[in-house]
Amino acid sequence: MTLLEMKVKTLNDKEGNLGGIHCPVCRDKGYIAFVKDGAMMTRACACMGKRESMRRIRRSGLLELLEAYTFDAFQTPEPWQKQAKERAMDFAANGWGRWFVVTGTPGTGKTHLCTAIAGAMLEAGREVRYMLWRTEAPRLKAMVNEREVYERELQALEGADVLYIDDFFKGSVSDGDLNLAFELLNSRYNSGGKMTILSSEKTVEELLDIDEAIGSRIYERSKGYCLKMPRKNWRLRG
Numbered sequence: 001m002t003l004l005e006m007k008v009k010t011l012n013d014k015e016g017n018l019g020g021i022h023c024p025v026c027r028d029k030g031y032i033a034f035v036k037d038g039a040m041m042t043r044a045c046a047c048m049g050k051r052e053s054m055r056r057i058r059r060s061g062l063l064e065l066l067e068a069y070t071f072d073a074f075q076t077p078e079p080w081q082k083q084a085k086e087r088a089m090d091f092a093a094n095g096w097g098r099w100f101v102v103t104g105t106p107g108t109g110k111t112h113l114c115t116a117i118a119g120a121m122l123e124a125g126r127e128v129r130y131m132l133w134r135t136e137a138p139r140l141k142a143m144v145n146e147r148e149v150y151e152r153e154l155q156a157l158e159g160a161d162v163l164y165i166d167d168f169f170k171g172s173v174s175d176g177d178l179n180l181a182f183e184l185l186n187s188r189y190n191s192g193g194k195m196t197i198l199s200s201e202k203t204v205e206e207l208l209d210i211d212e213a214i215g216s217r218i219y220e221r222s223k224g225y226c227l228k229m230p231r232k233n234w235r236l237r238g
């Protein structure tokens with residue numbers, strides 16, 4: 001082993017102090033050293049993408065939910081709950097290029113199942129973006145006049161491996177909402193190999209009524225993974 005190789009090994013063996021997740025490859029330093037053309041170089045470790053995802057998720061407020069809303073924690077006293085959980089787990093395993101859509105009233109476990117899928121994808125090292133519609137849509141619409149910033153933010157959502165849109169079309173729906181939703185969902189509709197998770201209090205029929213172009217894309221991409229939760233609030237039952 002040359003002196004340079006020893007230096008590289010010593011550096012790679014050192015423990016870093018990046019928090020959040022533990023990476024055995026870079027020992028939580030975020031980079032890996034190597035020798036190239038007689039010099040020591042470093043490259044970013046693959047865990048940096050996951051760390052960036054986690055940082056954004058933490059900022060978005062989804063992190064607390066991720067810890068509580070796992071597949072294991074989803075209770076299934078009734079057959080429809082068992083079925084819903086099975087569909088969600090199947091999607092997490094086989095849903096690339098597909099959309100998982102769950103509709104129904106609050107308290108039926110929509111957020112729980114969607115969050116569990118997002119958590120499984122983060123675990124698998126995928127880039128996950130979280131978009132709470134009622135806060136993110138107004139923020140994006142307010143940016144329309146700063147075209148460059150708007151485009152950059154929108155492209156990040158369009159291009160994410162996994163996009164979880166929570167409470168889609170909550171409340172009244174303006175023309176601005178329709179434009180934003182179409183731009184975002186149409187782009188994801190046209191690009192294969194991504195995963196979109198969408199929860200809404202509105203049913204797919206209602207979404208089709210609001211806007212056929214948007215509703216039909218949701219309908220088509222979520223075949224086999226479109227769950228309509230029963231009206232009954234099962235959490236209130238003893």
Ligand SMILES: [Zn+2]
Nearest residue numbers: 023026045047
């Ligand atoms: Zn690493």
